[in-house]
Amino acid sequence: MQAGRLKILLSFLEEEPKDPFNRYAVAMELIKEDKKEALKHLEILLKSDPEYLPTYYQAGQIYFDMDQYEKAIDIYDKGMSIAVQQNNDKILQELKGARQLALDEQEDW
Numbered sequence: 001m002q003a004g005r006l007k008i009l010l011s012f013l014e015e016e017p018k019d020p021f022n023r024y025a026v027a028m029e030l031i032k033e034d035k036k037e038a039l040k041h042l043e044i045l046l047k048s049d050p051e052y053l054p055t056y057y058q059a060g061q062i063y064f065d066m067d068q069y070e071k072a073i074d075i076y077d078k079g080m081s082i083a084v085q086q087n088n089d090k091i092l093q094e095l096k097g098a099r100q101l102a103l104d105e106q107e108d109w
Contacts, residue, residue: 018048020048023044024042031058035066056080076095080095
């Protein structure tokens with residue numbers, strides 16, 4: 001993670017905290033080295049801007065990586081519902097695939 005890039009993204013977030021992309025960008029920068037901190041930002045987005053679809057895949061992936069498959073599946077399900085409402089077939093298919101992987105891993109446990 002480049003500290004300079006994170007600092008810039010955090011300044012964007014401070015300037016425009018209601019712009020979901022700013023928080024998402026911070027989370028994507030953090031995800032490289034601090035998934036728990038990235039997840040905090042994604043959880044904020046899930047609450048403050050539940051229509052921002054990219055959040056669901058990334059939050060679900062972190063839960064998946066933490067072996068919290070039920071939580072990942074729940075996040076993917078919510079995202080799929082919103083993707084259907086928004087007619088966003090690309091993200092819907094990505095979430096379906098990720099959900100199936102989580103289901104498969106959950107069965108292996």
